[in-house]
Amino acid sequence: MRRRAILFLMAGLFLVITVAGYLYLRESAPVIADTRPLDAAGEKELKTLKGRAESLEKRLLGLAPKSATTYLVIDTGRNLLFMYENGTEVLKAICSTGSGRALVDPERKRRWTFDTPRGEFFIRAKHPNPVWIKPDWAFLEVGEPIPRKLAERLAPTELGAYAMDLGDGYLIHGTLYQRALGMSITHGCVRLGDKDLETVYDKVKIGTPVYIY
Amino acid sequence: MRGLTGRRTAFGRRLGLGLGLGLGRGLGLGRGRGAGLCAAIFAIGAAVALAAAAARPTRADLESAQRRAARLESEVALASTRRPYLVLDLEEKMLRYRLMGMTMREVPIPTLQIEGLLPSSGGAVASPALAGIVSLKEKEGDPRLKPLSPEQVEDGADDENAANVLPPEVPKEYRLTFNQKIAVRVAAEEEAKGVSKVGAWLKSATARLRGHGGGDEMLVTIRLALDPAAAVEVYRSLLPDQRWLVLPPQGYRLPEVGQEPPPKPKAARPQPAEPARPPKKPEADRGVPFAIPPPNEPPGANGDGGTPVIPPPDEPPPEPPKPPDAERLPDGGT
Numbered sequence: 001m002r003r004r005a006i007l008f009l010m011a012g013l014f015l016v017i018t019v020a021g022y023l024y025l026r027e028s029a030p031v032i033a034d035t036r037p038l039d040a041a042g043e044k045e046l047k048t049l050k051g052r053a054e055s056l057e058k059r060l061l062g063l064a065p066k067s068a069t070t071y072l073v074i075d076t077g078r079n080l081l082f083m084y085e086n087g088t089e090v091l092k093a094i095c096s097t098g099s100g101r102a103l104v105d106p107e108r109k110r111r112w113t114f115d116t117p118r119g120e121f122f123i124r125a126k127h128p129n130p131v132w133i134k135p136d137w138a139f140l141e142v143g144e145p146i147p148r149k150l151a152e153r154l155a156p157t158e159l160g161a162y163a164m165d166l167g168d169g170y171l172i173h174g175t176l177y178q179r180a181l182g183m184s185i186t187h188g189c190v191r192l193g194d195k196d197l198e199t200v201y202d203k204v205k206i207g208t209p210v211y212i213y
Numbered sequence: 214m215r216g217l218t219g220r221r222t223a224f225g226r227r228l229g230l231g232l233g234l235g236l237g238r239g240l241g242l243g244r245g246r247g248a249g250l251c252a253a254i255f256a257i258g259a260a261v262a263l264a265a266a267a268a269r270p271t272r273a274d275l276e277s278a279q280r281r282a283a284r285l286e287s288e289v290a291l292a293s294t295r296r297p298y299l300v301l302d303l304e305e306k307m308l309r310y311r312l313m314g315m316t317m318r319e320v321p322i323p324t325l326q327i328e329g330l331l332p333s334s335g336g337a338v339a340s341p342a343l344a345g346i347v348s349l350k351e352k353e354g355d356p357r358l359k360p361l362s363p364e365q366v367e368d369g370a371d372d373e374n375a376a377n378v379l380p381p382e383v384p385k386e387y388r389l390t391f392n393q394k395i396a397v398r399v400a401a402e403e404e405a406k407g408v409s410k411v412g413a414w415l416k417s418a419t420a421r422l423r424g425h426g427g428g429d430e431m432l433v434t435i436r437l438a439l440d441p442a443a444a445v446e447v448y449r450s451l452l453p454d455q456r457w458l459v460l461p462p463q464g465y466r467l468p469e470v471g472q473e474p475p476p477k478p479k480a481a482r483p484q485p486a487e488p489a490r491p492p493k494k495p496e497a498d499r500g501v502p503f504a505i506p507p508p509n510e511p512p513g514a515n516g517d518g519g520t521p522v523i524p525p526p527d528e529p530p531p532e533p534p535k536p537p538d539a540e541r542l543p544d545g546g547t
Contacts, residue, residue: 033271033273033463033464034271034272034273034276035271035272035273036271036272037269037270037271037272038269038270038271038272038274038275042270042272042275043270045275046270046274046275046278049275049278049279049281049282050278052282052285053278053281053282053285056282056285056286056288056289057285059289060285060288060289060292060314061314062314063289063292063293063313063314064313064314064315065313065315073317075317075318075450076449076450077318077446077447077448077449077450078446079449099356099380099381100355100356100357100381100449100452101356101357101360101361101381102356102357102358102359102360102361103360103361103366104360104361111360113357115357115452118296118297118452118455119295119296119297119312120295120296120312120313120481120482121482122482122484122485123485124485125485130546132546132547133546134546135546138547140366141361141366142366143366158546158547159546159547163546167482169546171546171547173546173547175547183379183380184380184381184449185378185379185380186547187546187547189546189547191547205487206485206486206487206488207484207485207486207487209484211297211312211313211315211317212297213297213310213312213317213318213450
């Protein structure tokens with residue numbers, strides 16, 4: 001009886017090792033390169049492909065920003081803002097970007113998604129001492145009624161000392177909530193700390209490219 | 214084959230010896246020296262022949278060139294959209310964020326498991342099989358799929374730790390589905406060493422046997438084990454409809470999963486120009502409300518037939534608008 005149990009155990013172990021070995025070998029099997037030489041047609045195709053690749057490479061390089069410019073790069077995953085001048089990183093700042101949350105207004109059947117947009121943008125305007133006109137979602141989000149008067153929507157300190165307009169209502173601006181920097185918490189804008197905001201504001205011009213990914 | 218090689222070697226040796234003796238005699242060298250010289254010549258010849266064979270392009274080179282061209286074709290099209298895209302390079306085990314031809318970030322993939330790729334049999338392979346464009350449909354646990362409830366909104370009014378104030382939580386392991394029959398599972402994993410490495414491998418192998426890697430009707434499933442911080446950052450950076458470029462490793466190709474054709478290029482947004490500054494007035498002109506017009510000549514006197522507009526002398530110049538203390542911004546912000 002005991003011998004039989006040992007036999008079963010051994011057989012089970014053997015089976016497990018075999019399956020594991022098969023899976024491991026299947027995964028780690030190296031791909032053997034085909035080293036057979038090419039015929040004349042193959043060599044011609046290779047030459048054509050190389051030429052095509054080189055021209056595509058040039059086109060790709062042509063799309064990148066010119067190195068002799070100032071531009072901003074915003075990494076939404078790490079919540080970092082970089083500033084480049086002449087191809088060199090001159091500033092790395094912690095920022096806050098969109099939370100990706102959604103908010104629904106059941107009454108008027110509206111829906112907002114708080115994402116920071118991705119792609120290529122430009123600084124369209126620079127505003128010192130910006131006053132924020134709070135949109136409807138800012139009231140809905142905290143369960144407050146939407147005011148009718150414009151004066152009730154004004155928030156003079158919320159955006160910090162400066163704001164830079166990226167278009168479509170998205171801004172790079174300051175924040176009252178400095179400890180939330182580094183978190184994905186905004187409604188789509190990019191928030192910066194006071195010192196970094198001032199540095200960026202001073203360096204960028206209208207038309208400075210901003211790349212967000 | 215071995216016999217043939219042996220015969221060739223023996224023949225070569227005899228030939229070499231004969232030639233060496235002859236050459237040695239001709240040059241007035243001894244028997245041994247002649248053979249040595251000949252062996253050296255043969256060695257150089259063999260090395261040259263080997264180098265020539267090595268320099269000759271092979272089918273592997275052609276496949277590499279096909280892959281490179283396919284990748285670049287897709288990349289040029291994706292870069293022309295002026296939106297970021299991700300390159301999942303399964304050969305180099307790297308996830309790259311690219312935008313307009315620039316590599317914005319590279320995330321190494323320490324552990325990678327792929328199922329569903331086909332071996333590339335050589336010969337002509339269509340570009341989408343070597344560089345497939347797919348677009349993200351959904352990330353598991355995406356906060357945008359669950360809008361805030363009225364209760365959460367109410368809580369947010371007075372509690373700074375409420376759901377709408379804190380950033381959304383990122384799952385430790387999440388699945389990404391695409392509009393194509395391809396799924397990517399991302400897991401945050403500490404770097405495993407020694408026994409724990411074997412344990413991690415067994416865990417992932419059993420997960421795959423259970424169909425944990427994406428399963429369903431997916432044709433290709435990819436499992437990426439990333440550094441925990443990188444896994445969170447990748448999750449946060451992903452938006453629906455974001456395009457990915459999947460590059461299979463050398464020797465493999467993607468099956469037909471419904472790869473997208475290269476997207477159409479998008480025109481650049483108009484770059485706003487810095488507003489033109491009013492020209493500086495010379496010192497002497499300061500305080501003069503307007504420029505003194507040219508002398509009034511009768512129409513046609515200077516040959517152009519036009520009537521010059523002269524501002525009335527008593528009218529004060531229009532005042533420039535006062536710069537506001539604080540600028541009001543349109544709808545949007547924060």
